Amino acid sequence: xxxxxxxxxxxxxxxxxxxxxxxxxxxxxxxxxxxxxxxxxxxxxxxxxxxxxxxxxxxxxxxxxxxxxxxxxxxxxxxxxxxxxxxxxxx
Amino acid sequence: xxxxxxxxxxxxxxxxxxxxxxxxxxxxxxxxxxxxxxxxxxxxxxxxxxxxxxxxxxxxxxxxxxxxxxxxxxxxxxxxxxxxxxxxxxxxxxxxxxxxxxxxxxxxxxxxxxxxxxxxxxxxxxxxxxxxxxxxxxxxxxxxxxxxxxxxxxxxxxxxxxxxxxxxxxxxxxxxxxxxxxxxxxxxxxxxxxxxxxxxxxxxxxxxxxxxxxxxxxxxxxxxxxxxxxxxxxxxxxxxxxxxxxxxxxxxxxxxxxxxxxxxxxxxxxxxxxxxxxxxxxxxxxxxxxxxxxxxxxxxxxxxxxxxxxxxxxxxxxxxxxxxxxxxxxxxxxxxxxxxxxxxxxxxxxxxxxxxxxxxxxxxxxxxxxxxxxxxxxxxxxxxxxxxxxxxxxxxxxxxxxxxxxxxxxxxxxxxxxxxxxxxxxxxxxxxxxxxxxxxxxxxxxxxxxxxxxxxxxxxxxxx
Numbered sequence: 001x002x003x004x005x006x007x008x009x010x011x012x013x014x015x016x017x018x019x020x021x022x023x024x025x026x027x028x029x030x031x032x033x034x035x036x037x038x039x040x041x042x043x044x045x046x047x048x049x050x051x052x053x054x055x056x057x058x059x060x061x062x063x064x065x066x067x068x069x070x071x072x073x074x075x076x077x078x079x080x081x082x083x084x085x086x087x088x089x090x091x
Numbered sequence: 092x093x094x095x096x097x098x099x100x101x102x103x104x105x106x107x108x109x110x111x112x113x114x115x116x117x118x119x120x121x122x123x124x125x126x127x128x129x130x131x132x133x134x135x136x137x138x139x140x141x142x143x144x145x146x147x148x149x150x151x152x153x154x155x156x157x158x159x160x161x162x163x164x165x166x167x168x169x170x171x172x173x174x175x176x177x178x179x180x181x182x183x184x185x186x187x188x189x190x191x192x193x194x195x196x197x198x199x200x201x202x203x204x205x206x207x208x209x210x211x212x213x214x215x216x217x218x219x220x221x222x223x224x225x226x227x228x229x230x231x232x233x234x235x236x237x238x239x240x241x242x243x244x245x246x247x248x249x250x251x252x253x254x255x256x257x258x259x260x261x262x263x264x265x266x267x268x269x270x271x272x273x274x275x276x277x278x279x280x281x282x283x284x285x286x287x288x289x290x291x292x293x294x295x296x297x298x299x300x301x302x303x304x305x306x307x308x309x310x311x312x313x314x315x316x317x318x319x320x321x322x323x324x325x326x327x328x329x330x331x332x333x334x335x336x337x338x339x340x341x342x343x344x345x346x347x348x349x350x351x352x353x354x355x356x357x358x359x360x361x362x363x364x365x366x367x368x369x370x371x372x373x374x375x376x377x378x379x380x381x382x383x384x385x386x387x388x389x390x391x392x393x394x395x396x397x398x399x400x401x402x403x404x405x406x407x408x409x410x411x412x413x414x415x416x417x418x419x420x421x422x423x424x425x426x427x428x429x430x431x432x433x434x435x436x437x438x439x440x441x442x443x444x445x446x447x448x449x450x451x452x453x454x455x456x457x458x459x460x461x462x463x464x465x466x467x468x469x470x471x472x473x474x475x476x477x478x479x480x481x482x483x484x485x486x487x488x489x490x491x492x493x494x495x496x497x498x499x500x501x502x503x504x505x506x507x508x509x510x511x512x513x514x515x516x517x518x519x520x521x522x523x524x525x526x527x528x529x530x531x532x533x534x535x536x537x538x539x540x541x542x543x544x545x546x547x548x549x550x551x552x553x554x555x
Contacts, residue, residue, distance in 0.1 A: 019312075021310045022310060022462075022463040022464070022503060022504055022505050023463055023505040024310075025463070026464070027464050042464075042465060042503070044469060045464070046465055
């Protein structure tokens with residue numbers, strides 16, 4: 001019994017999470033319409049991202065679309081584990 | 092390559108001497124106990140030991156007579172020095188408090204050609220400790236930078252200052268010239284003078300400026316120690332932080348740890364500003380000392396109305412509380428504050444704390460790098476709400492709205508600027524809760540002196 005190759009494991013079910021680059025977000029808000037479960041808008045209209053991991057396929061699909069729809073390229077999906085805001089901890 | 096960093100002087104290449112044991116004890120400064128607040132030149136001071144303030148920058152030869160040369164074979168004994176730094180437990184003194192050994196190790200292991208940035212851009216308007224250190228003890232800072240560069244395995248160090256801080260840049264430049272003339276085995280020194288913006292002192296902003304960009308913080312997906320200036324592993328250390336390395340390399344970790352507390356070892360510098368007899372006083376805290384003793388050393392007669400601790404984006408403490416709290420990370424945390432950049436800004440009894448907080452919030456909102464929506468719009472809203480409150484034009488509902496605005500800010504920027512401002516304002520609403528109630532009831536502010544007590548510099552329009 002051997003593990004599948006790393007590439008295959010990752011493509012199957014590696015959980016992801018949404019990462020937002022706040023310096024790029026301009027508050028278009030399209031992401032929140034598409035992936036309302038994981039992305040909301042604050043009182044000023046800017047995206048607020050739930051950084052917890054996404055395993056479920058439908059949520060994942062919508063998250064992926066939200067990422068693709070951002071006119072500013074502010075969103076990305078990253079595989080977990082991997083720090084979501086590494087920069088905040090040490091610079 | 093390093094776009095905004097220019098050569099200071101053509102320092103000679105470091106001679107590759109034979110490896111020697113790293114830590115030699117020259118004449119060690121006296122033991123710590125009973126030190127109290129140490130001003131410049133105090134015999135029990137560590138970083139600030141030596142000539143008094145009136146004597147100005149300590150010349151290289153005076154510095155060498157006082158402390159002895161750095162241990163021989165510095166570059167080849169990088170591993171030994173790294174162990175000393177590790178054993179010391181030295182944490183950054185710029186505000187973040189990150190472990191120095193860990194940052195250096197990460198960058199050293201990350202790949203070729205790391206870069207050291209010595210952050211002497213003291214962006215806190217009322218803080219003066221890094222400036223005093225660079226202007227009075229430039230060779231302690233440069234020695235420490237040479238140690239950090241050796242541990243990193245790099246032969247380049249950038250001295251990062253604010254453009255307006257001409258005294259700091261002049262002192263460092265002159266010190267570099269002296270060392271070069273003396274043939275000191277140093278890294279190549281580069282000087283970068285950034286615009287006088289509050290957030291320009293943030294590490295990623297420094298790296299951005301040094302690589303030729305704006306002195307604005309960057310949203311990092313990887314730490315600078317792994318990928319910084321031009322993709323090179325970059326370590327940004329505060330000037331005081333590297334200065335400690337000059338002492339650590341000479342006297343070792345055991346001696347160095349006798350200052351401070353076991354959990355937070357080493358001495359630390361403090362600036363006392365605001366309503367004291369001698370605002371701008373820089374002191375070295377060698378052992379846990381109540382804030383009251385530090386304020387007294389700067390000419391305070393007794394507990395003030397309040398103290399803003401750690402910087403303009405720090406935390407307010409009531410004067411009575413602050414007076415008795417030790418200036419030490421754990422004691423400050425227990426009281427609801429952080430050491431931050433070591434600033435103690437004192438608010439006198441004649442001032443209105445809400446007016447002061449509103450003024451600071453306006454200043455800090457104006458110092459946003461303008462990159463992130465929550466920072467741009469959020470801080471402006473917070474400042475406006477605070478002014479309404481301070482002027483008696485806000486009701487309870489408005490205060491609730493202000494609290495909601497504050498809750499929406501942490502973690503929402505590319506850097507921690509909005510987090511810091513939100514924390515400072517939140518601490519004001521807590522510490523000055525009685526004042527908030529009084530002001531929302533439309534009663535006249537009992538403190539007639541409504542002028543801002545803390546210095547706020549004019550806005551710099553440039554980012555490059």
